[in-house]
Amino acid sequence: MSTAELPTLKPKDYKSDQEVRWCPGCGDYSILLQLQKVCADLRLKKENTVFVSGIGCSSRFPYYMETYAVHGIHGRAPAIATRRNVNLKIILFNNRIYGLTKGQYSPTSELGKKTKSSPMGTVDYPMHPLCIAIGAEATFVARSVDVDVKHLQETLRRAALHRGTAYVEVYQDCNVFNHDAFAFATERSVRDDNLLYLEHGKPMIFGKERNKGIRLNGTTPEVVQLGAGVTADDLLIHDEKAPEPTLAYLLSRMRYPEFPEPVGVFRAVEQPTYDDMVMEQVRAAEAKHGQGDLMKLFNSGETWTVN
Amino acid sequence: MSTAELPTLKPKDYKSDQEVRWCPGCGDYSILLQLQKVCADLRLKKENTVFVSGIGCSSRFPYYMETYAVHGIHGRAPAIATRRNVNLKIILFNNRIYGLTKGQYSPTSELGKKTKSSPMGTVDYPMHPLCIAIGAEATFVARSVDVDVKHLQETLRRAALHRGTAYVEVYQDCNVFNHDAFAFATERSVRDDNLLYLEHGKPMIFGKERNKGIRLNGTTPEVVQLGAGVTADDLLIHDEKAPEPTLAYLLSRMRYPEFPEPVGVFRAVEQPTYDDMVMEQVRAAEAKHGQGDLMKLFNSGETWTVN
Amino acid sequence: MTTTLAADSIDSSKSRRVEELPHAAVRFAGDSGDGMQLAGTQFTNTSAVLGNDIATLPDYPAEIRAPAGTLAGVSGFQINFSNHNIHTPGDKVDALIAMNPAAMKTNLKDLIDGGILIVNIDEFTPIALQKAKYEGDPFELPEFQRVRVYKVPISKHTLEAVKESGLAPKEAERCKNIYALGIVFWLYDRPLETTLKWIHSKFGSKAGVAKANELALRAGYNFGETAELFPVRYKVRKASLPPGRYRNVTGNQAAALGCVAAAKLAGKPLVYSSYPITPASEILQELSALKAFNVRTFQAEDEIAAMCSTVGAAFTGAIAVTGTSGPGVALKQEGIGLAVILELPSLIINVQRGGPSTGLPTKTEQADLWQAVMGRNGECPMPVIAAESPADCFWAVVDAARIAVKYMTPVMVLSDGYVANGSEPWRIPTEAELPPIASRHPTDPAEFQPYLRDAHGSRPWALPGTPGFQHRVGGLEKEHVTGDISYDPANHQLMVDLRAQKVANVAKDIPTPEVYGDPQGELLVVTWGGTFGTVRTAVERARDEGKSVSHLHLRWVNPMPSQLGEILARFRTVLVAELNMGQLEFLLRAQYLIEPLALHKVQGKPFQVAEIQQKIDEILSGMK
Amino acid sequence: MTTTLAADSIDSSKSRRVEELPHAAVRFAGDSGDGMQLAGTQFTNTSAVLGNDIATLPDYPAEIRAPAGTLAGVSGFQINFSNHNIHTPGDKVDALIAMNPAAMKTNLKDLIDGGILIVNIDEFTPIALQKAKYEGDPFELPEFQRVRVYKVPISKHTLEAVKESGLAPKEAERCKNIYALGIVFWLYDRPLETTLKWIHSKFGSKAGVAKANELALRAGYNFGETAELFPVRYKVRKASLPPGRYRNVTGNQAAALGCVAAAKLAGKPLVYSSYPITPASEILQELSALKAFNVRTFQAEDEIAAMCSTVGAAFTGAIAVTGTSGPGVALKQEGIGLAVILELPSLIINVQRGGPSTGLPTKTEQADLWQAVMGRNGECPMPVIAAESPADCFWAVVDAARIAVKYMTPVMVLSDGYVANGSEPWRIPTEAELPPIASRHPTDPAEFQPYLRDAHGSRPWALPGTPGFQHRVGGLEKEHVTGDISYDPANHQLMVDLRAQKVANVAKDIPTPEVYGDPQGELLVVTWGGTFGTVRTAVERARDEGKSVSHLHLRWVNPMPSQLGEILARFRTVLVAELNMGQLEFLLRAQYLIEPLALHKVQGKPFQVAEIQQKIDEILSGMK
Ligand SMILES: Cc1ncc(C[n+]2csc(CCOP(=O)(O)OP(=O)(O)O)c2C)c(N)n1
Ligand SMILES: Cc1ncc(C[n+]2csc(CCOP(=O)(O)OP(=O)(O)O)c2C)c(N)n1
Ligand code: SF4
Ligand code: SF4
């Protein structure tokens, strides 16, 4: 994405003329809307912005943005871009199902889940995208929830502003094939007890009453009740800037119902981007050898002339 | 691999009749030999053992084993097998280079490394295979070094005995294109200072003089000097059986020269294997519906007869 | 509009005329959420049990759930049922049930002149009309002059009918598809039993729902009976099909059954490795429910993994099958090449869809023939068979497995979206019709050589777990007999030749293709795969009209039957009809140096019988 | 043995005869570690600078470093140099330098009768002989009767010669390849300057090494001069090549230069995305050193990523190229299909190797033609060009890029192991010979439609970063003109037709293929790709012998030149010679309904001139 620019654009300016074709109630709508808001907010130049997707319901996304866009082929995973710290933003719409192909389990589906292709329940341990992203040392890792529009917007905004690969997992409801897979994180009555809102430099407190916290016990986290001798000082302090990703990894392992699931920014560190390093080499080479002259190149090495 | 059986076999019984064709001095020889020893040691039935590889120098391995074997196609990574906890053993011959194609950098090559395909140095952050394996929640993760034959043998033995996916990284010398990439871990004079030999339940002490240790500082490890108030009790205790892989992850992040690099078993936990779960479903289905009868299947659902 | 209807008999109850028809086609169309596939399936089952021959075709929207009421959201299901052997769901329909304006709009053009259009008039609200892009009263439009329109307040009637079930209105209204089905059952004089049985077995546990559906079905039927709307009722008598037990199957169901059968016949476990993709996913889904048959389904992380695990499963002695569609085959080709050089048996089922690239994923096409026969690196031949109809998917898979095991080779099975989603009655084979698939595993370690070939050109299949047969195979060229790695030039040539010869040998197992019609003459139409039914019907009709035209259908497209060249030469003109830009035509030209005429269509749709007939007429009249 | 040698002149210094030859072929052979590639390259450069025409062929062992002294570890380098235009490195060699018994054993059969065999006799130890599987004294074997053997203690001489450099013995002995080179320089009367210059520029910083190499070179030369071994010396005068500046290039080097040139001519950055694979890796390696030319090389994690990033780079306006070999192409096909439907320009370079599967990775073959033309899902046509020689790799890439940009399409460039590793002099083009590659980017946002085609059938190339041209492309079928997703049947047919037409239009840009020899007659040999040189040489020789045979070589294999059918029809017999089992033959049969004769070879090796000549003779004599 490009950097901020002056002319004021509204979210609707980022809407393309294509009819949106997700199922009614699909969580993808919210992500689209929040992203359009973020674009407007950051005044991204439409022509300097490119959306790229694979194939799937979510992958229709690029068609709906009034930017440059490519709807590519299926599943050409960006894990390696992550490791390389290419300056791009990856949004994973995690609905724990294959939507477009009508309801088979996906790599993020829960163990034992019954779907069209696993009538007796899956035997595949689910992958946890953020564990993998952190394992691959992504420089920006975050999570949000489709219906929590303010949090989602803010998370996407932070991702957009990150220089390097930003990896955002969004819990997204597939209304048709996996409705309420994330009910624990979306239902107003329980979500504050089930989510841990990460804030840099702040102790990890959560709960509707903000009376619970996360404490470190050796290398494993534990949930503690505040009060009765336990204070905020005993809790883990979130540090999204920690150079070592171990804390982020530990957070990515916390899973409902044993733990509240962390949302927000897990990790945000600065590291030279792949793009910058590539262009630096081009410039360094030019500086050393002069801007490449084709005829010089052709005539280099052992040459001879025939008259 | 199959379980232990009676008739005594010697390492050379696991040698096939194929001429070994690695370069002189290649680390692959040692791995081959140790593995043949482990096979003999565990009395693996040759006919119940299958070796499978991709393409690369290391991938010639299966040809040299007097077992069943497949030399497959390139790079069809077993990461997913790892996540699924398929009952197989993965040995990664990490030589930080592409050997067979004659010396381009590989995903494990160091940042900035100059190779045939990166004359100005690579701009790809290296991947750390064990971080990824642990990110994918492999149930057995270990590391060893080609020339440390006793350690390598013991590590392979432990892997062979693990039920589920075992992932072993072996630091392997590519004598021709990347000689001494792991000198820090192989040279007798320095290796004890540069490696941390993991032992379950033991404090993390290392060094030729065994006077240094690893202490936890929040969620990050630090190297400390023993003595002067610091004792073994202050150090991290290795726990390969920890259900949470966070400690293993933290260890997998420790890298020379800041840290000694851990070798040995990082993680060894029991979890139902994919194979077992698949076969359980087959058996459960058979128990419920009776062993499938083809004619019954054909004639199920809505049928009618034409005379 | 006017139609003249011959009164065949008088319906006793209400003195309604009953007209007898040789066949009829009906289409249920509505919003994706309206349950049209279900109504269609019920109609199909009832007709099948009645003894009609049937052929069906569902038509799903490309979107999972396009906004309700829009043109993009229309879902349809068509059934052709008859008193004789039929091969297609029909070009056009005799009756159309349209549950909303959008369904009417997208389907009306396929209703015959004088056809019956039943609409759920309750859904014809201004908003719905607007969503369907109608301006004003649609029924004023001239195109409605040519059909008979019946406006039925289906929603209202349904709500009233199911009141006593106690269902909430929203749930109650869901029964409207069953109500509509009741009307159509009455119209075509079908009994309700099959559907009633289904309702109770399906919703038995939810008494209210079962009751409501039963009420709706009966109410619909009674509406037909009592309302004075329909002046005539139709009857389609049972067809005289070959005797046997029958079952209705879609192509994908048949393929799944074929996989199970092949494994059982070979006495081996079935390993089906697949990555979901439209329109092949149902095979995986069907098989995943059949674990009791020693079936292991593996939903792989992508097509490469699916193919590699198929090779692995084959190595260990399973009947190893992978299924996918065109883009997936592209990804599997490297792994298929491995299977070719390892000489291990496996099946790759390709349910073709519209291409190139992602193309038209929910639409049918036959444009993967070249990819199947020629789409790999190096000299990499493999047998290819194409299923000709839904039920034939069973046989294509079983036949392919037989060849794969006999010749130790991967075999590609081509299906397509039309065949895979369409259905027809499948005569259930008897055990006697399914001889075992003999696999030959070496028994004498002293004689064992991994690449020592038998009379068919096949190498032995030595299975891990068998002592004394340890051996190593790989993707590098291997030495004749020993299977050791070999860079020897002459050996490479020999192995390339032997692999090619082995695939060529398959021709010996292919029966002489039957020429339908005169064995020689003016015009031979040649087809392969899912176009069989349409073309056969067109040729039947043309022949009924006394035209000199024959039909030859290829099931094996690689190798081709040995007698093919000679047969082609017996006709003055050959027409190749296929749903691509001439892929079989090209292969025939190259192989037999003939210059056939061609009929190409790449529109994501099957041929229509009329299109073929027209082409035949055009050719025959040009020849005079 | 006896040979009769005509004394052309007398060498002044030692009264040695000097014989003048039109051309000669020399092969250096030794253990992988013996530096044979280096010696060969030096001989090549010297001969090139001398003004000979040259053609070279390296022959690496399949293993990186097979055990020293074994047959598997032999590495060779062959140079053919001449006083006239030549096209091949030669079937056989006039002189063979064998640094050990294994090298002698594997190469002797390629030495002509009466040829010169120089061996490093110091290496003929009992152990070395055993490793080479010789029993007893090899020189007693009858096959040595037909050649002239010179046993030179090369190792010992080298050690002595370089003593004063102060190098340790192990390092000193490394110079033995240079000593051997010195002998051969003397034998063929070549000056030492080029190699001396190279030694000093290469080892300048390590004075000892430079000195040692110089000493070894001179010592070898002097040995030839002073030893009485060689009764005769040879001279091959300069060839009269087209005037210009020349440089020796391998095919892979030329392809890399072509990529840089194409990007420069288009005024765009070059993005080369590739995953290493033999024999294509050098293109990546060459380009990675050329960053100063605004070259961005991307070593992808696999071929799929390489292709997808190529599509991405094309979308953003780069000259986007990916290079690989057969197995990699198989993996790229899905992504290539995406490039086809997105209608974005890119090049896929396929340096073919022996298949199927991993096959014979280090050997050459032409068996990916079908894969290139027909190996994708759906109707997915793309232009395909094949390089005919090492230097032509440059032009094939530049021509392909011109077509890719003009027609907004991916183009496949076929090379092969023989062409890629072989070398020949490349006449460096002048700027005037390299017109710019015009790319047309839309300028008026009001008129912009992503799929509005121009006269060539191409859509506009709108680049991210350009305000007002935001648009969305994807793998689903798109509506004509607008590029919106479309499931419309007629539109799909139209787009399939338009994409096919666009590729067919490329024929307009293909020059009429030149027929070498009579424009019509008895026999036309048709070739494509890297077999050009061998077949041209064979046809030249046959014509020199007065035979009626012509040669037509195809550079573009898809589409084929418009005039091709007509040209083929002018000959009584057509012979298609290719290193596969008849892939072009098949395409020609299908396209032109001709029945050519065929010469197939799948042995991981190029044709030999003699093989082609023999086939020509056979055909012509059969025709009488
Ligand atoms: C090569 C290939 N394989 C398979 C498919 C079929 N396919 C399309 S989308 C999809 C999965 C969709 O699930 P997900 O990625 O979770 O996206 P969602 O639809 O849930 O948003 C699959 C398997 C394809 N299009 N291409
Ligand atoms: C599809 C495909 N792409 C590329 C290759 C080329 N290739 C063969 S081995 C190899 C890499 C070898 O490196 P590594 O895996 O590290 O093994 P090593 O040789 O170092 O043991 C590559 C790129 C191939 N054989 N197949
Ligand atoms: S199927 Fe699920 S993910 Fe796809 S559009 Fe519908 S609700 Fe959304
Ligand atoms: S190239 Fe390297 S990895 Fe390969 S065999 Fe030689 S030393 Fe071993």
Ligand SMILES: [Mg+2]
């Ligand atoms: Mg999903």
Ligand SMILES: [Mg+2]
């Ligand atoms: Mg390596």
